[in-house]
Amino acid sequence: MTLQALLGVELPVIQAPMAGAHVSALAIAAGQAGGLGSLPCAMLGTSAIRREIGAIRAAMPSRPFNLNFFCHRPPVADAAREAAWRSVLAPYYREFGLDISSAPALPARYPFDATSAELVEELRPEVVSFHYGLPDEPLLQRVRATGAHVLSSATTVEEALWLERQGVAAVIAQGLEAGGHRGHFLREDLTLHSGTFALVPQLVRALRTPVIAAGGIADRAGVEAALRLGAAMVQVGTAYLCCPETTTTPLLRRTLMSDAARHTALTRLITGRPARGIVNRLMREVDDASAPEFPLATAAIAPLRAAAEARGSLDFSPIWCGQNASGCRERPAGELTRELAGV
């Protein structure tokens, strides 16, 4: 059986879950067009997840969708590191007339836990995808017991083989071009990561499990190329970011559609884990090594981000974006999904 048939979708396109950039409307639009829509849960509380899934089920009761979770280990607070981080940011706080002691201490990114497992048992998404590996076996077993097809991202052959041994339905090959957080979980060394064109064929050769290509795919030709390399499906993120069904702001959209999007880089500064985004002032001026562990970096950045955005600037914002933003246009997500699939 093909992966598409297993997941129950007509088109080989998965709309990538993008925490902070959308909720159910994008998943519905991609799903109604015949792709697999995804709901990212990393920044949503339980009641919001329940509400958004309710909207998805009401809009497309007989179509599958993907519920996505981060599964990082909750960080151990390190007061000395946090203090050093705040002192690095102090000059910027002064510039904006902000009080650094008022910065929140909340991590703001939730890992998959027992409450998430209960939600999966109750709401029964057809597909559950994870970023940063997989949850511990007892929690994963609860997901499997619901009948959900489990997916997770790999950035190396080693990670893909590890995921295959855990019995995932498919491995998402996340190439270095991809926007947002790198999904690595076995090693921290980013020099091990490769581009989508290098990663997909190596995974196809090494695995018996189907491979989903992600990273830098923004149009029909990119989808065809990935399928030609042996991918069973593709997962596309960046190209959806300017669709009206997202929650991205007009300022962010303008930036994604501007020449600035030609310069992206990996940074740990916003959250504490490497993620690809458009280079901004924070990334140019602050040393990547100063950020505390994921997701603790987020808290002290948040007030700066809010103050800068109030002045119409993304100098301190996460501008997550892949290396190929050429697909970013203000067009309905259903249209983009069909275009990617060539229908």
Ligand SMILES: Cc1cc2nc3c(=O)[nH]c(=O)nc-3n(C[C@H](O)[C@H](O)[C@H](O)COP(=O)(O)O)c2cc1C
């Ligand atoms: C704004 C943004 C947010 C993202 N958030 C998530 C997320 O919450 N969960 C996840 O599994 N992947 C996330 N990703 C990564 C995507 O799943 C995928 O790997 C990536 O978008 C593919 O590359 P592309 O952006 O070049 O299409 C995010 C990507 C972007 C651009």
